[in-house]
Amino acid sequence: MKQAADPALTVSRETEARLREFLALLRRWNLRINLVADRDETALWRRHVLDSLQLVPLLPEGAGPIVDLGSGAGFPGLVLAMVTGRPTHLIESDRRKAAFLGEAARSLGLGVVTVHPHRIEAAAPPPAAVVTARALAPLPELLRYAHPLLAPGGVALFPKGRRVQEELTAAVRGWTMHVERFPSRTDPVATILRLSEIHPAAGAHA
Known part of the structure; x- marks a missing residue:
């Protein structure tokens, strides 16, 4: 598998081998339950692994916990755990997907990973240094989920598509935050939002 030239998307040979092992397991499980639409390993690497790696x-x-919302097939949460070794909490309410995440963590020896097979509102991970979510919900809803989970000084990393400005406009009606935007390295129309100092706006309800 040829890696991207972009150094931000490049990993060590050892980490790439673990990522390949993860994709092999994903493809086997994908025959039984619908985890991702892509079936080809090259497409999985390009559209999911590299998309996750650009968050690193x-x-x-620091080493504060990562909390990944709606983890699904493990992007970006499992990928971030493999690359960083940080404590990572994957929240996934679909029991079959949660079972896959647990099996992947066990087979890859990722003792830093904890799977929460609950709805986000019912999960109780430790205060997060960073909350991530990929293709889960519009930004105002993501902020409602993330705010109570973040430790003081924590940040949220949310990859977003071409409607990012529309979602930001909707979000600032109910939230105050410091917004940083980073162009996606894998999709020319996508943006990664890094949000900090997240608080409900005066008069708004979280």
Whole structure:
């Protein structure tokens, strides 16, 4: 598998081998339950692994926990756990997908990963240094989920598509936050939002 030239999307040979092992397991499970639409390993690497890897340089420094919302097939949560070794909490309410995530963590020896087979509102991970979510919900809803889970000084990393400005406009009606935007390295119309200092706006309800 040829890696991208972009150094932000490049990993060590050892990590790439683990990622390939993860994709092999994903493809086997995908025959039984619908985890991702892509079936080809090259497409999975390009559309899902690289898309997850580009979040790594944007993570806050330190070893604080990552909480991934609606983890699905493990993007970006499992990928971030493999690359960083940080405690990572995957929240996935679909029991079959949660079972896959648990099996992937066990087979890959990812002792830093904890799977929460619950709805986001019912999960109780530790206060998060960073909350991530990919293709889960519009930004105002993501902020409602993320706000109570973030530790003081924590940040949210949300990849977004071409409607990012529309979602930001809707979000600022109910929230105040510091917004940083980073162009996606894998999709020319996508943007990664790094949000900090997230608080309900005056008069708004979280």
